[in-house]
Amino acid sequence: MDLMLWGVLPYVVLVLLVGGLVRRGRHDRFGITTHSSQLHEARLLRIGSPLFHFGMVLVVLGHVVGLLVPRALTDAIGVRDHTYHLIAVSTGSVAGVAAVAGIGVLVYRRLSVPGVRRATLRSDPLMYTLLLGAMLLGLTATVLNSAGAAGDYNYREGVSVWFRSLFTLRPDYGLMADAPLAFKLHILLGFALIALVPYCRLIHMVTAPVQYLFRPYVVYRRRAPGGQPARRGWERAS
Amino acid sequence: MRPMAQIAMVMNLDKCIGCHTCSVTCKQAWTNRRGTEYVWFNNVETLPGQGYPRRWADQNRWKGGWERTRSGRLRLRAGGRARRLGTLFANPDLPTLDDYYEPWTYEYKNLIDAPAGDDMPVARPVSQISGEPLDTLQWGPNWDDDLGGAPEHAPKDPLVEKVREQVGEKIRFEFEQSFMFYLPRICEHCLNPACVSACPSGALYKRVEDGIVLVDQERCRGWRMCVSSCPYKKVYFNHATGKAEKCTLCYPRVEIGMPTICSETCVGRMRYLGVMLYDADKVTEAAAVTDEHDLYPAQLESFLDPRDPAVEAAARASGISDDWLEAARRSPVFDLIRTYQVALPLHPEYRTMPMVWYVPPLSPVVEAVAASGHDGEDAGNLFGAIEGLRIPVEYLAELLTAGDTYPVEAVLRRMAAMRVHMRARNLGEEPDPAVAHSVRLTGDELEDMFRLLAVAKYEDRYVVPTAARADADALADSHPLDAACPVGAEPGRPVLLNLAPTRRTV
Numbered sequence: 001m002d003l004m005l006w007g008v009l010p011y012v013v014l015v016l017l018v019g020g021l022v023r024r025g026r027h028d029r030f031g032i033t034t035h036s037s038q039l040h041e042a043r044l045l046r047i048g049s050p051l052f053h054f055g056m057v058l059v060v061l062g063h064v065v066g067l068l069v070p071r072a073l074t075d076a077i078g079v080r081d082h083t084y085h086l087i088a089v090s091t092g093s094v095a096g097v098a099a100v101a102g103i104g105v106l107v108y109r110r111l112s113v114p115g116v117r118r119a120t121l122r123s124d125p126l127m128y129t130l131l132l133g134a135m136l137l138g139l140t141a142t143v144l145n146s147a148g149a150a151g152d153y154n155y156r157e158g159v160s161v162w163f164r165s166l167f168t169l170r171p172d173y174g175l176m177a178d179a180p181l182a183f184k185l186h187i188l189l190g191f192a193l194i195a196l197v198p199y200c201r202l203i204h205m206v207t208a209p210v211q212y213l214f215r216p217y218v219v220y221r222r223r224a225p226g227g228q229p230a231r232r233g234w235e236r237a238s
Numbered sequence: 239m240r241p242m243a244q245i246a247m248v249m250n251l252d253k254c255i256g257c258h259t260c261s262v263t264c265k266q267a268w269t270n271r272r273g274t275e276y277v278w279f280n281n282v283e284t285l286p287g288q289g290y291p292r293r294w295a296d297q298n299r300w301k302g303g304w305e306r307t308r309s310g311r312l313r314l315r316a317g318g319r320a321r322r323l324g325t326l327f328a329n330p331d332l333p334t335l336d337d338y339y340e341p342w343t344y345e346y347k348n349l350i351d352a353p354a355g356d357d358m359p360v361a362r363p364v365s366q367i368s369g370e371p372l373d374t375l376q377w378g379p380n381w382d383d384d385l386g387g388a389p390e391h392a393p394k395d396p397l398v399e400k401v402r403e404q405v406g407e408k409i410r411f412e413f414e415q416s417f418m419f420y421l422p423r424i425c426e427h428c429l430n431p432a433c434v435s436a437c438p439s440g441a442l443y444k445r446v447e448d449g450i451v452l453v454d455q456e457r458c459r460g461w462r463m464c465v466s467s468c469p470y471k472k473v474y475f476n477h478a479t480g481k482a483e484k485c486t487l488c489y490p491r492v493e494i495g496m497p498t499i500c501s502e503t504c505v506g507r508m509r510y511l512g513v514m515l516y517d518a519d520k521v522t523e524a525a526a527v528t529d530e531h532d533l534y535p536a537q538l539e540s541f542l543d544p545r546d547p548a549v550e551a552a553a554r555a556s557g558i559s560d561d562w563l564e565a566a567r568r569s570p571v572f573d574l575i576r577t578y579q580v581a582l583p584l585h586p587e588y589r590t591m592p593m594v595w596y597v598p599p600l601s602p603v604v605e606a607v608a609a610s611g612h613d614g615e616d617a618g619n620l621f622g623a624i625e626g627l628r629i630p631v632e633y634l635a636e637l638l639t640a641g642d643t644y645p646v647e648a649v650l651r652r653m654a655a656m657r658v659h660m661r662a663r664n665l666g667e668e669p670d671p672a673v674a675h676s677v678r679l680t681g682d683e684l685e686d687m688f689r690l691l692a693v694a695k696y697e698d699r700y701v702v703p704t705a706a707r708a709d710a711d712a713l714a715d716s717h718p719l720d721a722a723c724p725v726g727a728e729p730g731r732p733v734l735l736n737l738a739p740t741r742r743t744v
Contacts, residue, residue: 034480035460035480038329038334038475045328049328114369204460209440211440212437212438212440219437219442
């Protein structure tokens, strides 16, 4: 069981994610969009959306630090465990609460504004369920862990080490056996959400328009033919 | 000098009868789909009025277009790049559906499906957005058409507010005392487009060959910055596909030498399509002049004369084909904008260098003169009225020249001179050469202007070069046919004809 969940599943998720992204990129660029509903309702969106998105950016950064920076490194630069957790929990909970509040507003808006409700995609109910579930379980795990309800479990010696071992292709799945249930569920829902990214509106996150900062204002393009690379199947015969 | 070609349009507002045929044919051709129910790539507004979307010209609210910074550079009015990315998650300047209107249909089915009863069945209006019945329709496209409800709605016209501020006089909206004209609007296909510049994904682009501004539907990610940054509010958000859409200047028609649908079907024959050559090196400079009143002359100066041999040589060098150069020489748009200078840009103060220009209407002036019991086609009366009727002229100046009344008066005088001159012709009198001279034209030029503006033959209004000729030239240069006969190719290798480049992707 542990092998399946923590040794095999992560790679299945990875395949679903990469495969889905490649498929969308090749065959369904037209479908990649934010599916914004601001046209229907702007007031609640202007509160909820930035709260959620900026909160999530911080949350993701927090996960990156928590999962990828080994304990040995923070020890070496003299950050003690207590300080580390103080920083992690304080910034993490602010970001997490902001994101949860934001998504709360957004879900309320989606259900209560008729235009927005009609603009809901078929994949949205599943996506919102997984997203809310993963976020709430993450917060629960954090609260339980800091309150000491999970004994003296330190995720930096369990979950994080297991997560890093995934990259070596020799997952240390035994480490996850001791993790508290909230952590396990949070990770499973997180996996489901990551696997869902290419198949729902979340795909807009991989098209974050960073290049806007560097390109000239006005974009010129030549009319086909000649200007753009030929479409697949339409290349020049050589 | 870096000449580029642009398909531009001029509309003669004097002849627009406000029939909305352009809007309807455009809608049938392009936006009669789910997600674009509220979208009109072409719409006709009654002025004074709020327009579509409501009060779109109020840039203090919508932050469309460009502004000049203190250092003399151009910045998008809604802020620089970093600020725009910061507002990515909720665009503070985006109009909502209420600012356009909530599109609706009627329960027509009820008319034939209702069970027999004492009352006539009715077709209730139903929202096309929520699917719910709408009890009272509050606003729609052309709600204030023909000044309908003007005493209530027209004072909210941003231009009316500006004129009142500056002239200190209220425009009167009582029947018989106001003036009115129509303003058909499409995308301006600007030389310095704010929508293109605001698109975070780089999905909007300006075509090199003909200057048409398009949205790459495969690259658009629905960030909506183009919608708010376009000061003319001519980029729309398709709420079903989640992508931006806009007027395409009917490029599939234009590419094969046909006029756009709105032009083709214009009942008043008031639209003109043709090529303008401009100097791409001058655009940024012209868009950034200090004084807003200089924007119109600066844009005028960035256009190139296709009869100038130096321009011709430079145009050839930058890949503009002979076909296009010939079209540029015959361009009716060039004549109206440059030769006779009777066309003016729409809201040049947005600094986007718009390329759909307008001949201002003389009719408010003529009507005012006629309503006062005088001869509306007498030179003295007309010239006097152009100077005397401050409000229509001020209003037109806010619309077309960033508030500078001088060019508007000059254009109206030319239009008036043409009327007076042609009336003499029609009555078999000898036209007074002083009339033509007073607007610095000759009688022959006034008659040529008359042929272009009033007679307006189809082939004079639309001079559109095809893309195919340019393609063929490029093809011949870049894809020489294989020297060997394909039939004699070695066995095992598939025999392919050298066809791919001629097939355009759809």
